[in-house]
Amino acid sequence: MKFEYMNTNEVKKINDFLEQRFGTRLEQYYYLKQRDRIWVFSGEHEKLEKLRPGFTGFRLGIIDKRRSFKPSQESSTLIKARKNVLEVSEKEARNWLAGKDLKKQGVDGWFLLRTKTGFFGVGKRVQGFFRNIVPKRSRVIGFF
Amino acid sequence: MKPALKKLCQELGCPDLINSLKQELPRYIRANQLIIKPEKLKKVLEKKGWTLKKIAWNDYGFKVVKAPCKLGNTLEHAMGMYYVQNASSMIPPQVLNPLPGERVLDLCASPGSKTTQISMLMKNKGVVVANDYLPKKIVSLLRNVQKCRATNVIGNLSRGEKTSFIEEFDKVLVDAPCTGLGAVHKDPKILKTWSPSSIKKLCAKQKKLVEAGFKALKKGGVMVYSTCTLSVEENEGIVNHLIKLGAKVESIKIKGLKTRPGIIRNYNPQVKKTVRVYPMDNQSEAFFIARIKK
Ligand SMILES: C[S@@+](CC[C@H](N)C(=O)[O-])C[C@H]1O[C@@H](n2cnc3c(N)ncnc32)[C@H](O)[C@@H]1O
Numbered sequence: 001m002k003f004e005y006m007n008t009n010e011v012k013k014i015n016d017f018l019e020q021r022f023g024t025r026l027e028q029y030y031y032l033k034q035r036d037r038i039w040v041f042s043g044e045h046e047k048l049e050k051l052r053p054g055f056t057g058f059r060l061g062i063i064d065k066r067r068s069f070k071p072s073q074e075s076s077t078l079i080k081a082r083k084n085v086l087e088v089s090e091k092e093a094r095n096w097l098a099g100k101d102l103k104k105q106g107v108d109g110w111f112l113l114r115t116k117t118g119f120f121g122v123g124k125r126v127q128g129f130f131r132n133i134v135p136k137r138s139r140v141i142g143f144f
Numbered sequence: 145m146k147p148a149l150k151k152l153c154q155e156l157g158c159p160d161l162i163n164s165l166k167q168e169l170p171r172y173i174r175a176n177q178l179i180i181k182p183e184k185l186k187k188v189l190e191k192k193g194w195t196l197k198k199i200a201w202n203d204y205g206f207k208v209v210k211a212p213c214k215l216g217n218t219l220e221h222a223m224g225m226y227y228v229q230n231a232s233s234m235i236p237p238q239v240l241n242p243l244p245g246e247r248v249l250d251l252c253a254s255p256g257s258k259t260t261q262i263s264m265l266m267k268n269k270g271v272v273v274a275n276d277y278l279p280k281k282i283v284s285l286l287r288n289v290q291k292c293r294a295t296n297v298i299g300n301l302s303r304g305e306k307t308s309f310i311e312e313f314d315k316v317l318v319d320a321p322c323t324g325l326g327a328v329h330k331d332p333k334i335l336k337t338w339s340p341s342s343i344k345k346l347c348a349k350q351k352k353l354v355e356a357g358f359k360a361l362k363k364g365g366v367m368v369y370s371t372c373t374l375s376v377e378e379n380e381g382i383v384n385h386l387i388k389l390g391a392k393v394e395s396i397k398i399k400g401l402k403t404r405p406g407i408i409r410n411y412n413p414q415v416k417k418t419v420r421v422y423p424m425d426n427q428s429e430a431f432f433i434a435r436i437k438k
Contacts, residue, residue: 144213
């Protein structure tokens with residue numbers, strides 16, 4: 001598992017996406033990559049050679065097969081979005097976290113998902129439909 | 145009851161301690177201040193039928209007086225707004241008192257109750273190297289770190305005793321593997337496996353772990369050694385070993401928490417400054433905590 005600091009160009013690409021889509025940049029972090037995974041780290045610049053890292057900070061997302069950035073569910077809390085935030089009901093949020101798709105009409109593209117209390121996920125709408133992308137291991141079963 | 149256990153209870157001056165260990169304890173949660181203010185969390189959950197009571201010895205822990213569901217099965221939990229954590233397990237990070245910007249080593253970190261609390265106390269600023277020795281332990285650690293939105297933690301896979309950090313950290317937590325008598329209320333089998341030979345084996349490991357932790361600590365830095373067990377060898381005995389390596393034991397005072405002093409036996413009298421937390425005193429798990437200065 002090799003972790004590497006990303007170069008300025010790679011970091012800029014992600015931030016350009018965040019700015020274009022959510023009207024914000026996340027420039028206060030160090031960015032690291034490990035295979036297709038993108039991590040942000042708010043600490044000091046760590047020399048990783050001395051460590052055997054299993055993770056380095058917070059998983060912001062992945063670079064998918066088409067080389068585009070796909071934010072993680074939890075990143076919704078970190079990205080202080082100024083646009084493209086979709087508020088849904090708690091029932092819809094529970095369904096999403098349990099692995100169900102979400103139907104909501106509107107324009108296509110990435111959205112941060114929230115309820116009135118807080119952020120719970122990220123999804124991409126295609127023709128009024130958010131296909132569920134919550135990883136199986138983090139789905140919540142038996143929701144209250 | 146095993147004779148060794150009986151003897152231990154007598155030495156601790158609490159003949160009835162084993163029964164207290166078996167008794168059911170209240171459940172607790174810790175508000176994750178990286179995401180939500182504790183008062184706000186209380187309001188949000190109480191609107192949904194919970195009853196929470198603030199614990200006396202910190203600003204972010206709550207006793208769950210009433211909950212309408214399993215504590216981990218809510219939207220708020222999925223959003224990382226709180227972490228289910230026994231009240232006693234919140235004490236070692238509190239005693240460690242990590243500050244924003246510091247470098248902290250958490251040598252036996254998984255599943256990360258204390259790591260995520262440390263990160264919260266540091267407001268995500270500075271570095272936490274959270275170490276554990278099995279890949280699957282790092283996976284569960286990551287799951288909690290990610291859920292709590294902690295961004296300053298590096299998960300490190302290594303045997304704690306084999307790490308070779310030298311005077312690199314301002315603070316070090318060694319929350320050691322132990323015989324776990326404090327968890328008997330959840331798992332009564334622990335009483336069966338607890339034995340002088342299991343203690344001996346764990347002591348050897350604990351000694352190596354604190355040696356590595358102490359080596360990793362900067363001069364003037366603070367290390368906390370904690371366990372959730374009662375055996376004197378695993379607690380004061382290990383602290384005595386640290387004193388021989390040059391450690392100084394510091395007193396611990398936490399308002400609102402009832403503690404008992406360390407057992408001196410034939411150890412250096414400094415071990416008296418360590419604290420023991422018993423279930424009948426605070427309605428929380430048994431714990432041992434030592435604050436060490438280099
Ligand atoms: C008491 S638990 C730690 C609980 C954790 N600090 C928390 O608050 O969530 C002890 C941990 O030590 C780990 N451990 C056992 N042997 C170890 C070793 N040689 N090096 C590092 N970690 C070890 C275990 O995997 C276990 O996760």
